[in-house]
Amino acid sequence: MRLGVLDVGSNTVHLLIVDAHPGARPIPQSSHKSVLRLMRYLTPDGSISDEGVTVILESIGAAAAIARESGLDELLSMATSAIREATNGAEVLALVEERTGIALQVLSGDDEAKLTFLAVRRWYGWSAGEMLLLDIGGGSLEIAAGGDEYPDVAISLPLGAGRSTVGFLHDDPPTAAQQEALRLHAREVLTAALPAFAEEPDAHHVVGSSKTIRSLARLAGSVADGIGGTERSLLRRSQLDDWIPRLARIPADARPALPGITADRTFQIVAGGIVLSEAMAAFRVRELDVSPWALREGIILRYLDRLG
Numbered sequence: 001m002r003l004g005v006l007d008v009g010s011n012t013v014h015l016l017i018v019d020a021h022p023g024a025r026p027i028p029q030s031s032h033k034s035v036l037r038l039m040r041y042l043t044p045d046g047s048i049s050d051e052g053v054t055v056i057l058e059s060i061g062a063a064a065a066i067a068r069e070s071g072l073d074e075l076l077s078m079a080t081s082a083i084r085e086a087t088n089g090a091e092v093l094a095l096v097e098e099r100t101g102i103a104l105q106v107l108s109g110d111d112e113a114k115l116t117f118l119a120v121r122r123w124y125g126w127s128a129g130e131m132l133l134l135d136i137g138g139g140s141l142e143i144a145a146g147g148d149e150y151p152d153v154a155i156s157l158p159l160g161a162g163r164s165t166v167g168f169l170h171d172d173p174p175t176a177a178q179q180e181a182l183r184l185h186a187r188e189v190l191t192a193a194l195p196a197f198a199e200e201p202d203a204h205h206v207v208g209s210s211k212t213i214r215s216l217a218r219l220a221g222s223v224a225d226g227i228g229g230t231e232r233s234l235l236r237r238s239q240l241d242d243w244i245p246r247l248a249r250i251p252a253d254a255r256p257a258l259p260g261i262t263a264d265r266t267f268q269i270v271a272g273g274i275v276l277s278e279a280m281a282a283f284r285v286r287e288l289d290v291s292p293w294a295l296r297e298g299i300i301l302r303y304l305d306r307l308g
Contacts, residue, residue, distance in 0.1 A: 001073040011161075015032040079106050130150075161265075
């Protein structure tokens with residue numbers, strides 16, 4: 001069957017179309033993305049501005065048109081932190097359904113973490129043992145841990161790359177003081193979250209997912225041999241910490257010249273690197289594997305499991 005996943009995140013509207021059936025690996029057929037950067041459109045009262053709502057409607061409308069032309073058996077549509085936490089989020093969701101016909105399912109932060117963990121578990125398999133997952137979105141950082149398909153502990157923290165940029169890195173490029181303020185804030189939030197994982201066994205395998213982490217790994221990471229001749233993308237904290245100060249000295253419009261830094265992530269990549277560095281430090285992670293699967297694949301896998 002042909003499935004579509006429409007992911008309305010804090011940074012992008014992303015439509016992924018796959019061919020899939022229960023028991024088989026989903027095969028991507030096409031991917032369509034438009035940049036939102038919704039954090040730019042948040043007003044002081046926490047609502048999405050009229051301009052931001054217009055951008056959302058245009059982006060979802062374009063994705064809906066592609067979905068209608070793609071012969072989908074099912075379209076799975078979801079919204080994550082930016083719309084979930086906006087004070088006018090319910091109104092925006094109603095307007096999206098009225099104007100585009102798309103009824104977005106709003107995922108909680110915990111659900112984001114659980115579904116991403118499911119995708120990562122399926123990618124690495126049972127041999128990965130106890131896993132720790134770090135996933136940085138535009139609005140939130142998801143952390144999950146466990147030894148099964150769904151995690152024993154899953155939390156969402158307000159440390160997304162876009163949110164952290166808007167909240168702390170006000171200059172382009174950001175000042176050293178702004179970067180340090182974000183580090184201290186991230187450290188405080190992560191320290192408060194650590195007790196939730198106190199009873200978890202040590203992780204055998206630490207995994208990072210999301211476009212931000214994949215971009216950082218391409219820039220600062222390394223590649224090793226994987227199963228069946230595939231490549232493993234690895235990111236060490238020492239490599240990341242070596243790159244962050246250099247990346248922060250480069251203006252945002254010049255960063256896409258670097259490997260892995262795309263135009264849709266260039267404004268928030270420094271904040272994403274700082275948050276990831278602090279998360280790895282908090283959990284005493286020296287190195288992580290970078291998963292090619294994340295939330296969208298988790299949504300697909302859960303849907304297929306329910307069919308089975």
